[in-house]
Amino acid sequence: MALRTPTRTSLPPGPRLPMAVQTILFGVFRHALLPRLQRRYGNVIRLRLYPERSVVLIGDVDLIREVFSGPVETFHAGEGNVVLKPVMGEHSVLLTDEEEHRRARKLLMPAFHGAALRGYRDLVTELTVAEVERWPVGRPFRVHDRMQALTLEIILRVVFGVSDGPRLAELRRLLGHVVEVNALDIFGWHSPRLQKYGPWRRARERQDRVDELLYAEIADRRAAADLSGRSDVLSRLLTVPGDDQLTDAELRDQLVTLLLAGHETTATALAWAFHELARNPAVAAETARAADDGDEKYLEAVAKEAMRRHPIISEVARRVTEDVAVGPYVVPAGFTVLPSISLVHGNGRYHPLPEVFDPSREFATGTWFPFGGGARRCLGAGFSLLEATVVVGEVFRRYSVSAVDSRPERTRNRHITLVPGDGARIVVRRRSAAAGT
Template identity: 45%
Template structure:
């Protein structure tokens, strides 16, 4: 046990380390891991001292540690300017445990299963407008799908005018770059002219969310509704402000993340023709196990979030070091996922490695872990599989020899740097309830898309 020294790490100034993380997040951490081992220390401007962990045993100890000591909410506190101070992501202790319990109902397996037909329909409607025989970035299309899924299944919006407003304002609000991050980290900046557009978008979103909350509270059929907002209202334990913060949290945590995972899925599949062929066969014959394996392998090799954080509230033994209070410990999701000790030939995209068993919670952890594991993890996996199935049923994707798209940092996620560019050779307008893979020849669109 090392009593005083922190684990080794790069001697660069904190500002330089912050810049390297913002620009080269996975590459910088992988380089540090190669040079310093499974435990290393970064000193990052605005974050402080961060000890990264890349061994499953050490990560297990953090995920299973006392939540009163390992504060995830405090580590996420910079998001409060957008999510709100009562968001389940930025609170700790008993308050977090109780809030999380109240939010579980919409994400239980049976509740998620009730939403699959709606998700499939939303995906099918969007896919029908995809261009043919023209390379395009699919990430914006996936963002449209996942936003619509949240608006309809989580918020339960049905008013046409309000839906249109939400569709317009939410993508702008949730497209958070470095500039917007400053206003989120320091809400006082929102009063200044350069950040007023962000403040106006946030106010517009709040107005729409509060209108949805009021409408749901007044709905005489509230007891029969299946959207997450209705279920949370039925608990009777959340004020309008608390409900708003949870809705914003679910929008932020479940929109771009799932859209990005789906974009990576198509980017990976189109660069691996044999896997693409098998995935298409699975989608069109109802082989859910293989599609699930594809989703899990995508989240392994291209995790949307590369690490998670916990701030220590007291001196604590972690990975052979006694770390002082105030240090952030960060289980390195991407570091574990690319570890040859856990996944032989880790750079190979191979969904077959996910068949026949469930990966361990500290070797496959795209949703974090412990008492802070993503509340909507099950929903996200189901949504991924349903949307991917609809794409592969309805679109004949052209394989490509184009170079792999590299991860680009966008806020706190890693997106394909060119938007996951794909090409559809044909789009099938198959009836939603038809046999998988079958469509009338008249319902197949090939050649240049109208208007392209």
């Protein structure tokens, strides 16, 4: 199967429920809904989701590969992510397309590749050690909460160069609230009327305060005398030359994107990794061996298998600007295609025994894509894997990890991410003590 110039006019099949019902089912029960839809309708499924868009889920690797390799003029990822616009902003690297996106990506890329990426290792290690040494030994705790706190500290340091002071302390607190949203909250993002009431009004007020803090930080940084000597992302963006210089509004949107996307997804991936390791003693023992030996290839494989077994983002989005044939169907211009990470990662055709957590498994080309693909592959992918590798290693050098309950935690939809329903509760014990019992 392949994408090609349309010769047919039939739309893909899908449920006929009202848009509001489909939106709620998709937003709240996506992890359970998608496999059922695939069994009933196949690998190309039409849905209607708020706000006012028709989408087509794709669960076939060959078709997904064609989407990722298709022309960026036809497949608009920025328009596909329009649901995030009220929070991320219209200039966000996630929300722009074509030339504007290329410009933003060019400016952000140096901070997350090459020497800059290697330079973050000591920072990540320092903050990780400080965090895990505070963990309660022998008592259950929600490791997802601790991973969110850690990855937020890391990205604050990467973006601002510092994480101290009353302004950043308030920003840290507010960002915690921003990521704690559900499917109903998203309705308020796109409805000024709802924003006058209750939780939607409070969410709008928090977002406004985040903006005030960021604009104040940008103003102070612009006036800094040592700007050219700093290596944090904000300073880098403020020192770009000539026509590439960013306005305050553009800076605000990129900073919000980095702060939210740069910590929430990695934190959740790590929480799922510890959730699985706590329930798989043999894999945990091999992870401890890898931590002791400095076997970062295996430690990274643990993180990658956690992302495969528990996709953090269920799908990526591309809005098509012209009619496109997908298998035996046509996707009209204006529709959004959703290459489904969840459907591919959980498909036994691509991953034998998909329910088994197995870091030794190898991935065929195109069957593992938690960071998306093509020209829009997440520019922070390398940074995320670096963080995860360091964190898993530092934890297993110190602790053994066990589950509070042998049963797996349910998956819960939180805004666009899929998180452990009870926070990935674990118990840790010092390895020296554990070995002596």
